[in-house]
Amino acid sequence: SSENSNRLKIAIQKSGRLSEKSLALLKECGIQITTSPNALRAEASNFPLEILFLRDDDIPEYVQDGVADVGIIGENVMLEKGKKLELIDKLGFAKCRLSLAVPRGTTYDDVSFFDGKRIATSYPKILGEYFKEKNVNAEIHMISGSVEIAPSIGLSEGVCDIVSSGSTLLSNGLKEVETVLKSEAVLVANPDFNGEKRKNFEKLLFRMQSVRRSNKNKYILLNAPKSKLDAIIAVLPGLKSPTIMPLANEDWVSVHTVINEDDFWEKIDALQEAGAEGILVIPIEKMIV
Ligand code: ATP
Numbered sequence: 001s002s003e004n005s006n007r008l009k010i011a012i013q014k015s016g017r018l019s020e021k022s023l024a025l026l027k028e029c030g031i032q033i034t035t036s037p038n039a040l041r042a043e044a045s046n047f048p049l050e051i052l053f054l055r056d057d058d059i060p061e062y063v064q065d066g067v068a069d070v071g072i073i074g075e076n077v078m079l080e081k082g083k084k085l086e087l088i089d090k091l092g093f094a095k096c097r098l099s100l101a102v103p104r105g106t107t108y109d110d111v112s113f114f115d116g117k118r119i120a121t122s123y124p125k126i127l128g129e130y131f132k133e134k135n136v137n138a139e140i141h142m143i144s145g146s147v148e149i150a151p152s153i154g155l156s157e158g159v160c161d162i163v164s165s166g167s168t169l170l171s172n173g174l175k176e177v178e179t180v181l182k183s184e185a186v187l188v189a190n191p192d193f194n195g196e197k198r199k200n201f202e203k204l205l206f207r208m209q210s211v212r213r214s215n216k217n218k219y220i221l222l223n224a225p226k227s228k229l230d231a232i233i234a235v236l237p238g239l240k241s242p243t244i245m246p247l248a249n250e251d252w253v254s255v256h257t258v259i260n261e262d263d264f265w266e267k268i269d270a271l272q273e274a275g276a277e278g279i280l281v282i283p284i285e286k287m288i289v
C-alpha cells in the first residue's frame with residue numbers, strides 16, 4: 001500500500017555500543033517502539049517508521065541498496081565500507097578514535113616507523129589511505145577481531161584499532177602512537193529516496209536536531225547588578241539577545257539565556273568575575289529553533 005511505501009526505514013545496530021543510544025535518540029524524538037529481544041525489525045506506533053536491527057558492518061550496504069533508507073553507524077564504519085551514502089549529521093555519541101599502536105617497549109619517533117612494517121587492523125581502507133597520505137609503505141594485514149593480540153603472537157609490529165580509554169591497548173602491552181581518525185556515531189542516508197518518505201525523514205531529522213541541541217545546551221538564569229549588566233551580557237553568547245527581567249531590588253535584574261556545554265565552565269567563571277550572582281543552570285528538554 002502507499003502507506004507502506006511512505007514508511008521510512010532506519011537501520012540501527014542490533015546489539016553493541018551504538019544500540020542503546022540509537023534507540024534512546026529515537027525515543028527522545030517521541031517515537032514509540034515496542035521491541036522484543038530477538039526481533040530483527042520493529043514498527044513505530046506513532047510515526048511512519050520501521051526500525052531494522054542489524055550488525056553495524058552490514059548497515060552501509062543496506063542503506064546504499066535502499067533496503068533501509070537511513071542508518072546510524074560509527075564514522076569509522078562509514079568510511080571503511082566506502083559505500084555511496086549521504087552523511088546527514090553527526091550524533092555526538094560513541095566517540096572514539098582509530099589509532100596506531102606499537103608494543104610498549106618500542107622506540108617510536110614518527111609515522112615513518114611503520115615503513116616496511118606489518119600492521120594488523122580491521123580498517124585496511126582507512127589505514128591504507130592514511131599511510132598513502134603520509135608516504136608510508138607498510139604491509140597491512142586485515143584481521144576481523146582481536147587485533148590487539150597480533151604483535152604478541154608475532155603477526156605484526158603494530159596495530160591500528162578503535163580506542164576510547166586506551167585500557168585495552170594497555171592490557172595488551174601496547175602504546176598508542178598516532179591518531180588515524182576521530183569518530184562518532186553518524187546518521188547516513190541513501191542519497192536517492194524522495195517524495196513522502198523524504199518528508200517523513202525531514203520531520204524525523206528536525207526532531208533529532210532539536211534533541212541534539214537541547215542535550216548540548218543549558219538554560220541559565222542569573223542575577224546581575226544593573227551597573228555590571230553590559231559586562232555580563234558580553235560574556236553570554238545566547239541564541240539571540242538574553243532576556244532581562246526586573247527584580248524587586250531595583251539595582252538588580254535577572255538575566256536568562258542559553259549557553260553551550262562545550263565552554264560551560266569558562267563561561268561560568270567569566271560570569272562570576274563580571275559580577276553575576278545566584279547562577280542557576282537548568283537542562284533543556286527540547287529546543288525548537
Ligand atoms: P556488530 O556485532 O554490530 O558488528 P561490533 O562489535 O562491530 O558490532 P561495537 O563494538 O558494538 O561493534 O562498536 C560499534 C561502534 O561503536 C564502532 O564502530 C565505533 O564507532 C564505536 N565504538 C567502538 N568502540 C568504542 C568505544 N570503546 N567507545 C565508544 N565508541 C566505540
Ligand code: MG
Nearest residue numbers: 055056057058
Ligand atoms: Mg561490527
